[in-house]
Amino acid sequence: MTTTSMDTMTAMPDAASDERVATKRRLPKLGVTFGVLWLGTLIFLAVFADFMPFIRGYGQSLDGATNTRFGPGIDFWFGSDTLGRDVFARCIYGARTSLTIASASILVGTVVGGTLGMVAGYFKGWVDRVISIFTDSLLALPAIIIASLLVGRFDVLADSDIKFLGFGFGWMSRTWSVTIVFSLLSIAPVARIVRAQTLSLSQREYVLAARSLGASTRRVLWREIVPNVIPALTAVIFTGIAILLAAEGGLAFLGYSVPRPPSWGSMIADDRDKIEEAWWTSIFPCFMLFFTVLAFNLIGDRLARRFDIREAAL
Amino acid sequence: MSADRLSVRHDDGEPLLQVAELRTHFRTPRGMVRAVDGVTFTLERGKALGVVGESGSGKTVLARTVMGLLPKRNVNTSGSVRFGGVEMLGLPQRQMRELWGTEMAMVFQDPMSSLNPLMKVGKQITEPLRFHMGMGKSDSIATAERLLRDVRIPEPRRRLNQYPHELSGGMRQRVMIAIALACGPNLLFADEPTTALDVTVQSQILDLIAEQRRDRNMAVILVTHDLGVVANYTDEIAVMYAGRLVEKAPTRTLFSNMKMPYTKALLRSIPKLNLPSHTRLDTIPGRPPDLVHPPRGCRFAPRCANARDRCTEEEPPLLAADSDDHTYACWYPVGSPEYREREEQLKRLDDRRVLAAEEAG
Amino acid sequence: MRYLLQRFVQFLIVFVVVTFIVLAATRIGSSDPLRDLAGGQVNQERLEEVAADYPYLDKPLVIQYGYWMTDIVTGDWGYSYYQSQSVMDMFKQRAPATFFIVFWALVIGLLIALPVGIYSAYRRDRIFDKATSLSTFATISMPSLVVAVLLLYAVAARTDLFPTVGGSNYVAPWDNPYEHFKNFFLPALTLGVGIGGVWSRLLRADMVLTLQSDFVTLAKAKGISPMRILWVHALRASVLSLITSVALQLGALISGSIIAEQFFGPRGLGDRLVFAIQQNDLLTLQAIAVVIVAVVVVANLAVDLLYAVVDPRIRAARALT
Numbered sequence: 001m002t003t004t005s006m007d008t009m010t011a012m013p014d015a016a017s018d019e020r021v022a023t024k025r026r027l028p029k030l031g032v033t034f035g036v037l038w039l040g041t042l043i044f045l046a047v048f049a050d051f052m053p054f055i056r057g058y059g060q061s062l063d064g065a066t067n068t069r070f071g072p073g074i075d076f077w078f079g080s081d082t083l084g085r086d087v088f089a090r091c092i093y094g095a096r097t098s099l100t101i102a103s104a105s106i107l108v109g110t111v112v113g114g115t116l117g118m119v120a121g122y123f124k125g126w127v128d129r130v131i132s133i134f135t136d137s138l139l140a141l142p143a144i145i146i147a148s149l150l151v152g153r154f155d156v157l158a159d160s161d162i163k164f165l166g167f168g169f170g171w172m173s174r175t176w177s178v179t180i181v182f183s184l185l186s187i188a189p190v191a192r193i194v195r196a197q198t199l200s201l202s203q204r205e206y207v208l209a210a211r212s213l214g215a216s217t218r219r220v221l222w223r224e225i226v227p228n229v230i231p232a233l234t235a236v237i238f239t240g241i242a243i244l245l246a247a248e249g250g251l252a253f254l255g256y257s258v259p260r261p262p263s264w265g266s267m268i269a270d271d272r273d274k275i276e277e278a279w280w281t282s283i284f285p286c287f288m289l290f291f292t293v294l295a296f297n298l299i300g301d302r303l304a305r306r307f308d309i310r311e312a313a314l
Numbered sequence: 315m316s317a318d319r320l321s322v323r324h325d326d327g328e329p330l331l332q333v334a335e336l337r338t339h340f341r342t343p344r345g346m347v348r349a350v351d352g353v354t355f356t357l358e359r360g361k362a363l364g365v366v367g368e369s370g371s372g373k374t375v376l377a378r379t380v381m382g383l384l385p386k387r388n389v390n391t392s393g394s395v396r397f398g399g400v401e402m403l404g405l406p407q408r409q410m411r412e413l414w415g416t417e418m419a420m421v422f423q424d425p426m427s428s429l430n431p432l433m434k435v436g437k438q439i440t441e442p443l444r445f446h447m448g449m450g451k452s453d454s455i456a457t458a459e460r461l462l463r464d465v466r467i468p469e470p471r472r473r474l475n476q477y478p479h480e481l482s483g484g485m486r487q488r489v490m491i492a493i494a495l496a497c498g499p500n501l502l503f504a505d506e507p508t509t510a511l512d513v514t515v516q517s518q519i520l521d522l523i524a525e526q527r528r529d530r531n532m533a534v535i536l537v538t539h540d541l542g543v544v545a546n547y548t549d550e551i552a553v554m555y556a557g558r559l560v561e562k563a564p565t566r567t568l569f570s571n572m573k574m575p576y577t578k579a580l581l582r583s584i585p586k587l588n589l590p591s592h593t594r595l596d597t598i599p600g601r602p603p604d605l606v607h608p609p610r611g612c613r614f615a616p617r618c619a620n621a622r623d624r625c626t627e628e629e630p631p632l633l634a635a636d637s638d639d640h641t642y643a644c645w646y647p648v649g650s651p652e653y654r655e656r657e658e659q660l661k662r663l664d665d666r667r668v669l670a671a672e673e674a675g
Numbered sequence: 676m677r678y679l680l681q682r683f684v685q686f687l688i689v690f691v692v693v694t695f696i697v698l699a700a701t702r703i704g705s706s707d708p709l710r711d712l713a714g715g716q717v718n719q720e721r722l723e724e725v726a727a728d729y730p731y732l733d734k735p736l737v738i739q740y741g742y743w744m745t746d747i748v749t750g751d752w753g754y755s756y757y758q759s760q761s762v763m764d765m766f767k768q769r770a771p772a773t774f775f776i777v778f779w780a781l782v783i784g785l786l787i788a789l790p791v792g793i794y795s796a797y798r799r800d801r802i803f804d805k806a807t808s809l810s811t812f813a814t815i816s817m818p819s820l821v822v823a824v825l826l827l828y829a830v831a832a833r834t835d836l837f838p839t840v841g842g843s844n845y846v847a848p849w850d851n852p853y854e855h856f857k858n859f860f861l862p863a864l865t866l867g868v869g870i871g872g873v874w875s876r877l878l879r880a881d882m883v884l885t886l887q888s889d890f891v892t893l894a895k896a897k898g899i900s901p902m903r904i905l906w907v908h909a910l911r912a913s914v915l916s917l918i919t920s921v922a923l924q925l926g927a928l929i930s931g932s933i934i935a936e937q938f939f940g941p942r943g944l945g946d947r948l949v950f951a952i953q954q955n956d957l958l959t960l961q962a963i964a965v966v967i968v969a970v971v972v973v974a975n976l977a978v979d980l981l982y983a984v985v986d987p988r989i990r991a992a993r994a995l996t
Contacts, residue, residue: 031812133692137693140693140926140968140971141926142926142927142967142968142971143926144930145963145964146696146964149697149701149960153703153705154703158704160704169704245818250931253934253937254933265820268820268824272938275832286821289820290818290821293818294813297812381896411898411899414896414897415897416898422892427888427889430890430894430908430912432986433908445897445898445899479991480991493893493897
C-alpha cells in the first residue's frame with residue numbers, strides 16, 4: 001500500500017452537509033443531457049421512419065445486395081445483414097418495437113402496481129399482507145423463464161379455438177402477448193416501491209392532519225398520497241423501461257419476442273454466429289440496446305436521486 | 315515502518331503540547347468556513363485544559379485538528395501543533411497512526427454511535443492493544459478486563475462478550491474511556507464526554523476521567539459547552555468564540571476574575587442549583603456568527619451588551635491580565651470603567667422596565 | 676424463534692403461490708395436458724399408459740397441484756417422453772453446469788463489488804471513484820445479451836483460449852480445473868459483470884454512509900490501519916443491502932444462465948428449459964421451475980438468518996418478538 005490516509009473517514013458537521021450534496025452529484029449533468037438527446041432522436045426516427053428517405057424498409061433487401069454483405073459505409077451506415085437488409089433501418093424499426101412494448105407495459109404495471117402498493121401501504125393490516133404475498137410471489141418468479149413460457153403458451157392459445165366468456169384469442173399477436181407478460185412482471189416492483197412510499201407518507205403530519213379533520217379515505221389518497229407518490233413513480237418508470245428493454249432483448253434472443261418488425265434482441269440472436277465474418281450485424285443492435293438502456297437508466301437515476309429513492313428496490 | 319518511528323520526547327522540560335496560530339478552514343460551496351482561526355495555547359504534562367464555547371465555536375474542530383483526525387479533503391490547516399517536540403501538522407497518516415491510541419486518544423460525545431455496534435466490547439478494547447502493543451490474544455483479553463475494572467464496570471469479564479447495545483449509556487461511555495486509556499496515552503481528548511448522558515451519570519464519568527488522569531499522569535483536554543462542568547475538573551480554561559480563543563486563564567483565576575463579557579455571559583447561562591427556583595436564566599442573545607463572513611472587529615460585538623463603536627471596528631488582541639497566564643481579548647473587559655458604566659445603564663433600564671411592568675400589572 | 680417461524684410460513688405460502696402460477700401457466704391454451712405429457716403426437720396405447728400413471732390430469736387444477744407437489748416432494752419427478760429420460764436423471768445431468776455458471780458469476784460479481792465498492796467509498800470523488808462510478812453505470816445498463824456478444828466478439832472470436840460459440844462443455848472442476856475454467860469463464864463473466872456493477876454501487880452507497888459514522892472515526896482514533904477499518908469495521912456494517920441483493924439476484928442469475936448457456940454452453944438446465952418450453956414438456960418444465968423457485972425462496976430465508984448473524988441488534992430485537 002502506498003501512504004493511504006483515512007481522510008474521507010471523518011466528516012465534520014460543517015462539511016457533512018455539502019459532502020452529501022457531493023454524493024448526489026456523482027454523474028455529471030452530461031449524462032442526463034446525453035440520455036434526453038439520445039432518446040429524443042431515437043423516438044423521432046422510430047416514429048417517422050416511414051417518411052424518412054434515408055431509412056429503408058426493414059424487410060427490404062438492398063439494391064444489388066441480395067445475399068451479399070456490405071460492411072458499414074456511406075451508403076449503408078450499419079452495413080447489411082445476411083439477407084442483404086439494411087441493418088440501420090432494422091435498428092430504427094427495432095426501436096419502435098422495443099420501445100412500444102416496454103413503455104406500454106410499464107404504464108400498465110405502474111397503474112396496477114401503484115394502486116396495489118398504495119392500498120397496501122395505506123390500509124396496512126390483512127390487506128397489506130395479502131397484497132405483499134402476491135407481490136412477493138411475483139418477485140420470486142424467474143422472470144425470463146416465466147415470460148418465455150407464457151409467450152409460448154399464448155401462441156398456442158391464439159392458434160387454438162378456445163373461447164373465454166365468448167371471446168376467442170385470435171387477436172393475440174406476439175406484440176400483445178409480450179406486452180401482457182411484461183405488464184404482469186412490472187406490477188410487483190412498482191407495488192413494492194409505492195407501498196414503502198405510502199407507508200412513510202401516511203405517517204406524515206399533513207396526512208394525519210387531513211385524516212383527523214375527517215377527510216374521507218378516498219380524498220386523503222387522491223389529494224395527499226397520490227401527488228406525493230408520483231415523483232418517485234417517474235423515476236421508477238424510466239428505470240423500469242430500461243429493465244424491460246433488457247428483458248425484451250433476452251426474450252427475443254430465446255425466440256419469444258416480436259419477429260417482425262425485428263427487435264434488437266432478435267437481430268442479435270439471428271446473426272450472432274456470423275460475428276466473425278460480419279460483426280456489424282450483431283454489434284450495432286447491441287450498441288442500440290446498450291445506449292438506449294443507458295439513456296433510460298441515466299434519466300431514471302437522476303430522478304431517483306432527485307426524489308430520494310433507492311435503486312436497490314428494482 | 316520502524317525507520318519512520320517518531321521520536322516523541324517525554325523527558326526534557328518541553329511542554330507536552332504547543333499549539334500556535336492554528337487555523338482550520340473548510341472549503342464549502344458557500345465559501346471558506348473559518349472553524350478555527352488562529353488559536354495558540356500550551357499544555358503541560360498531566361494538566362487538564364477545558365475548552366469551552368457554544369456549539370459552532372470551533373472547539374470540536376480544534377480538538378480534532380490537534381489530534382489530526384480531520385479529513386484532508388476540503389480542509390486547509392495551517393499553523394503549528396508540536397507534540398512532545400515533534401511537529402504534527404502535515405505528518406503522513408501512517409505516522410499519525412502510531413501516535414493515535416498510544417500517545418493521544420479521544421473520548422467522543424455519543425458512546426452509542428461511537429462504539430462499533432457490530433463488534434463485541436472486548437474486541438473493541440483489545441484491538442488497539444494488539445495493534446499497537448503487539449499483545450497476544452490472552453494478554454490483551456486480560457488487559458482489557460483490567461481496563462474495564464479500572465473504569466469501574468461491574469462484571470468486566472462478562473462485559474467483554476457483550477455488544478454495545480446491551481450496555482447502559484453510562485457504561486458505554488466507560489467502555490469508550492477504557493478504549494481510550496488502553497495503550498496509556500499521554501494526552502486524552504474528551505469531546506463533550508457527558509453531553510449524551512443522563513445528568514446523574516455525568517459527574518461519575520467526569521470523576522472517572524479526573525481520577526484516571528491523576529493515576530496515569532495524563533494530560534486532558536476537556537471540550538464542553540458547559541462552563542460548570544470544567545470548573546471542578548480542569549487546571550486551566552480556554553474560552554472559544556467563533557474560532558478564536560477569547561479568554562484563557564487558570565481555572566480559579568478565571569472564575570474569580572473573568573475579563574471577557576462572553577465568558578461572563580456563558581457563566582450566567584448555566585442553571586445553578588443554589589439559586590431560588592424561577593430565577594430567570596440569562597441567555598446570550600443572537601447566534602454565533604457566520605464563520606464564512608465573521609463580523610469585523612470583535613466577533614462577539616454584535617451580541618455583546620457592552621460593545622461600543624471601537625468593538626465593531628478594531629479586533630481586540632489577546633492581552634495579559636493581572637498575571638501572565640491570564641489572557642483575554644476585549645477592549646472593555648469586565649471591571650473596566652466603560653464596562654461598569656454600561657452595566658449601570660443596563661441596570662437602570664431593567665429597573666425601569668420592572669417598575670413599568672408592576673404598574674401595568 | 677417465533678420470528679423465524681413466521682418468516683418460514685410466509686415463504687412457504689409464496690412458494691406454493693408461485694409454483695401454482697407456474698403449473699397454471701403451463702396449461703394455458705392446452706386442451707389436452709395428457710397428450711402434452713405423453714409427448715405430443717403419440718399413439719393411443721401410449722396415451723393410455725400415461726393416463727394410468729397420471730390419473731389426476733382431468734381433475735381441477737388445484738387437485739392436480741396437490742398430486743404434482745406430492746410427487747415433487749417425494750422425489751418422483753416423472754418421466755419425460757420427449758427426452759426419453761426420467762426428469763430426475765435429466766436434472767442430475769444438467770444441474771451441475773447451471774450451478775457452476777451461477778456460482779462463478781456470483782464469485783465474479785463479489786470479486787468486482789467488494790474492492791470497487793469499498794475503495795471507491797473510501798476514496799470518494801477521486802479519480803478511482805469517478806472512473807468506477809462511470810463504468811459500473813455502464814455495466815448495469817448492459818443487458819447480459821450485449822455482454823455476451825461483446826465477449827464473443829472481443830475474446831472468444833480472437834483467441835483460441837476459449838471454446839467457440841456454443842462449444843463449451845461441462846467439465847467438473849475436480850476432474851480438470853483448467854478445462855473447467857476454460858468452459859465456464861465466459862458464461863460466468865457474462866452474468867458476473869452486470870451484477871458486479873449493481874453490487875458495487877449498492878456497497879459504495881452504504882459504505883459512504885458508514886464511513887461518516889462516529890464509530891469509524893473512533894476506530895481511526897485508535898490508530899488502526901485503514902485497511903482493517905475498511906474491511907473489518909466498515910464493511911460489516913455496510914453489507915446488509917448487498918446480502919439482500921445477492922438473494923434477490925439469485926433468481927435472475929439462474930434465469931440469466933439460460934442466455935449464457937445458449938451463447939457459450941455448457942448446456943445446463945437453461946438449455947433444457949428452452950426446449951421444454953418449445954415442446955411443452957410439462958414435467959421437465961415444472962420440475963426446473965420448482966427448483967429455481969425453491970432456491971430463490973430458500974435464499975431469501977437464508978438472508979433473514981444472515982441479518983441476525985451480521986447485526987447483533989437484529990438478533991436482540993427478534994428474540995423479543
